[in-house]
Amino acid sequence: VKIWSGNVEGxxxxxxxxxxxxxxxxxxxxxxxxxxxxxxxxxxxxxxxxVVLAIGRGAGMLDVWIYDISSKKLRFVANCNAHEQVVTGLAWAFDGACLYSCSQDNSIRRWIFRGDSLCEAPLSSNSAASEASNNNLSSVSDLCFGLALSPGEQMVAMVHSFDANLQHQMYEKRSQRAVVEFFWSGGQSFEVPNDSRLDGCRFEAISCLSVPEFTCWEINTLGFLKSLENVNKPIVIWDTLTLLRNLRKDFPVLVENMITKWISSWFSGPVSDSLEAILFRDQDKILMVSSRKIQLLNIICRRVMLSEMGIDSVKDYQFKHNRSSNKGSNSDSWNDLLIKSEGELQERLVAFSFQVVLKNTANSQSTVGESAYWSPVGLAQMERWTAINDQKIHSQLRLLGSEVAECRS
Known part of the structure; x- marks a missing residue:
């Protein structure tokens, strides 16, 4: 195995x-x-x-090496006999703290990488296979050909091939066929238990979830949401949304507290114990929050906290909200937060567009060729939206709107 540095631009x-x-x-x-x-x-x-490198080998062996960029040295860290047959798939998770491996012996294993040691940590009860695993999967397939980790590191997919002897001689044998088996992985603990044997509890309905297990889900989920605050990282959270929706069916209060804790972490001071404390005590708090965080909050409100409401119901609530400021049920609180986040994103979009117009106008006075500058589309509609919502928008946006109107006139 060779590690290369590429001059991509060159x-x-x-x-x-x-x-x-x-x-x-x-x-x-x-x-x-x-x-x-x-x-x-x-x-x-x-x-x-x-640079941490895991190497799977044909005899089921697993090696870990570390290349230090500053010293330009490669050192061997650990190895183990991970499987009985060829290692067919490897995937790092949780920023290199966890390594998943699979093999042609149809097994999947989890390893905790800490310091210079690699220790096996069995898949716990909250990471058992999906319902498909209980259908005697091994009798209809053989040879695990690989695995993949979902973007939010909440689940692992294993790929098996169908047993050729069980395929239809005329139709199925003409093409390769495979089956994908999913494992929940986002609730894994990084502590290696003393007892390495599985407890046999399947994570099918999440009804067997204990408080320590939920704590693992919370830590890993909040950690992933924290990493998404980096604007250079694309927002791909379908697996995290699926997880939160499933957990919310059985544990609505716990999921609500988790999201509230995530929102509270944006501000200094003690963690708020209620959504109302975030929403209504300080109306200008949201001004200090980045647009990326508000975008994530908007998605979670729609797809998790208000997932049982249809889009027509949300629109109907928004219409009523514009005519009344009453605060009602907890569902209303999440609706209020959704409206608040969408309004803030709209204001920022309009403000950004207005600032571009003002900057282009200033530059065009000293530079020839105004067409060289990008100009936002729909400026007239933005000015009208600002006029309609004059009593709701921030004073800074009203000022920008008046300056843009003067430039255009």
Whole structure:
């Protein structure tokens, strides 16, 4: 296995074959003759100067190596006999703290990577296979060909092939067929239990969830939402939304407290114990929140906290909200938060567009070629929206709107 550094910009600009676009950093060499079957690489956020490499081998062996970018040295960390047959899939999770592996022996295992040690941590009760696993999956398939981790690291997908002897001779054998098996993984603890045996509790209806298990779900989910606050990271949270909706069916109060705790973490001071404390005590709090956080909050309000309400019901509530300021049930509180977040996003979009117009106007006075500047589309509609909502929008936006009107006139 070789680790390379690529000059991507130089590679894209090259008109011919150039060897200097790629620099060999390190090469894994050891005495074993067992061939490599799969690899997985991660650069942890906590230690960005390290490249952590997991190597799966044909005899079921698993190696871990670390390349230090500053010292330019590669060192061996750990190895173990992970499986009885070829390792076919590896995936790092939770910023390099957890490693999942699968093999042709049809097994999936979880490993905790801490310091320079790799310890097996069995899949606990809240990570048992989905309902499909109880249908005697091993009798209709063989050979696990790989695994993949969902974007929010809430679930793992394993890919099996169908047993050729059980396929229809005329139709099914003409093409390769596979089955995907899902495991919940977001509630895993990073502590290695003393008893390495499974307790046998299946996580089918989440009804067997205990308080410690929910704590793991909360820590991992909040950690992922925290990572999404980085604007350079795309918002892909379908698995997290599915998890929260499923948990909310049986534990609505716990999920509500989790989301409230996430919102409270945006502000300094003690964690608020109620949504009303965030919503109504300080109306200007939301001004200090980034647009990315407000966007995430808007998605969670719609897809999780108000998922049982149809879009017509939400619109009907918004219409009534515009005519009355009464605060009602807890569902109304999440509706109020949804309206508040959408209104703030709309104001920021209009304010940004107004600022672009003012900047272009100032630049055009000293520069020739006004067409070189980007101009927002729908400016007239934004000005009308500002006029209609004059009593609701922030004073700064009203000021921007008046300045834009003067420029346009």
């Amino acid at each position: 590679f894209l600009l090259a008109t011919d074959v150039r060897n200097d676009c790629f620099l060999l950093l390190a090469e894994v060499k050891n005495s074993t003759s067992v061939p490599v079957s799969t690899i997985a690489l991660v650069i942890p956020i906590t230690t960005p100067e390290e």
